[in-house]
Amino acid sequence: MRLGLDIGGTKIDAVVLDADDAVRSRVRVATGMGPNALLDSAELAVREVVERDGLDLGDVTSIGVGIPGMVDPATGHVRHAVNLRVTDLALAELLSGRVGAPVRLENDVKAAALGAYSLLGLTGTAALLNLGTGVAAGIVMDGTLWRGPGGGAGEVGHIPIDPSGVRCGCGQYGCIETFASGTALARMWPSQAPLPALELFDAADAGDQAAIDVRRAVAAGAASGVRVLVLTVDVQTVVIGGGLSNLGDRLLAAMTDVMRQWGEDSPFIASLGLPERVRMLPAEVPAAAVGAALVGAAAETASRPSAPSAAAAAEER
Numbered sequence: 001m002r003l004g005l006d007i008g009g010t011k012i013d014a015v016v017l018d019a020d021d022a023v024r025s026r027v028r029v030a031t032g033m034g035p036n037a038l039l040d041s042a043e044l045a046v047r048e049v050v051e052r053d054g055l056d057l058g059d060v061t062s063i064g065v066g067i068p069g070m071v072d073p074a075t076g077h078v079r080h081a082v083n084l085r086v087t088d089l090a091l092a093e094l095l096s097g098r099v100g101a102p103v104r105l106e107n108d109v110k111a112a113a114l115g116a117y118s119l120l121g122l123t124g125t126a127a128l129l130n131l132g133t134g135v136a137a138g139i140v141m142d143g144t145l146w147r148g149p150g151g152g153a154g155e156v157g158h159i160p161i162d163p164s165g166v167r168c169g170c171g172q173y174g175c176i177e178t179f180a181s182g183t184a185l186a187r188m189w190p191s192q193a194p195l196p197a198l199e200l201f202d203a204a205d206a207g208d209q210a211a212i213d214v215r216r217a218v219a220a221g222a223a224s225g226v227r228v229l230v231l232t233v234d235v236q237t238v239v240i241g242g243g244l245s246n247l248g249d250r251l252l253a254a255m256t257d258v259m260r261q262w263g264e265d266s267p268f269i270a271s272l273g274l275p276e277r278v279r280m281l282p283a284e285v286p287a288a289a290v291g292a293a294l295v296g297a298a299a300e301t302a303s304r305p306s307a308p309s310a311a312a313a314a315e316e317r
């Protein structure tokens with residue numbers, strides 16, 4: 001049985017997949033901060049989802065883990081997961097040692113891209129543009145995650161779109177991330193509301209000019225991410241995920257306005273049909289956990305001694 005874990009800043013989302021990649025069971029546990037507590041909470045998530053499914057740990061054939069930070073799938077290390085207070089952790093090896101199943105890591109946004117591709121039944125080339133604390137994309141080509149040699153493929157959040165913009169955490173100025181992230185929204189729309197993004201959109205709908213300007217800046221940042229992905233990879237679908245995607249059709253409408261205005265200025269941009277390529281990730285869909293499970297299973301298949309020779313035999317035929 002294949003397990004997937006999505007380790008977020010506050011909770012771990014754990015799923016068990018059936019043979020058709022559908023979710024059989026799902027649990028959520030609180031994320032432990034720092035290396036030891038994080039490992040404890042990941043182990044707890046595995047044990048709880050296995051128990052929920054009526055399985056034993058011995059039934060688990062593979063575990064995939066999606067986690068923020070710099071992930072090296074080859075070594076199973078995660079580095080600089082600042083929000084989890086992890087500098088360098090051999091998470092794959094340590095978790096595998098505790099639960100007795102092979103563990104493979106992937107960056108959480110890349111895992112979510114693969115999960116969204118599967119859950120939404122996408123084909124061809126697609127991307128998930130994650131508008132969370134930061135901005136990043138995962139790119140899937142014909143069902144396969146495209147990482148790039150250094151794992152940097154899809155880091156579109158750090159493409160500058162405004163040279164006179166504010167300084168980004170990366171050191172550049174006016175990056176997409178300084179417009180279309182939760183961090184950017186908090187800077188441009190300081191608020192004590194429990195859901196600042198909703199407050200912003202409500203105020204804009206009510207005609208507040210400052211809110212309309214901020215909504216436009218957020219939407220233009222997100223639309224710029226879509227434009228970059230289409231112009232570089234010609235992705236047929238861009239799924240919008242991350243915290244801001246909870247705005248659903250309200251964000252989609254604001255992005256569509258921006259993209260249509262670009263199209264009015266540029267027949268070339270109009271010809272790309274940007275608005276038709278964008279869709280929102282439905283709320284509560286466990287894209288990253290499902291994607292992680294698929295990543296983990298791929299590793300298990302690849303490490304089977306018979307698999308490479310079978311593939312080679314198939315190629316010879």
Ligand SMILES: [Zn+2]
Nearest residue numbers: 158168170175
């Ligand atoms: Zn940046």
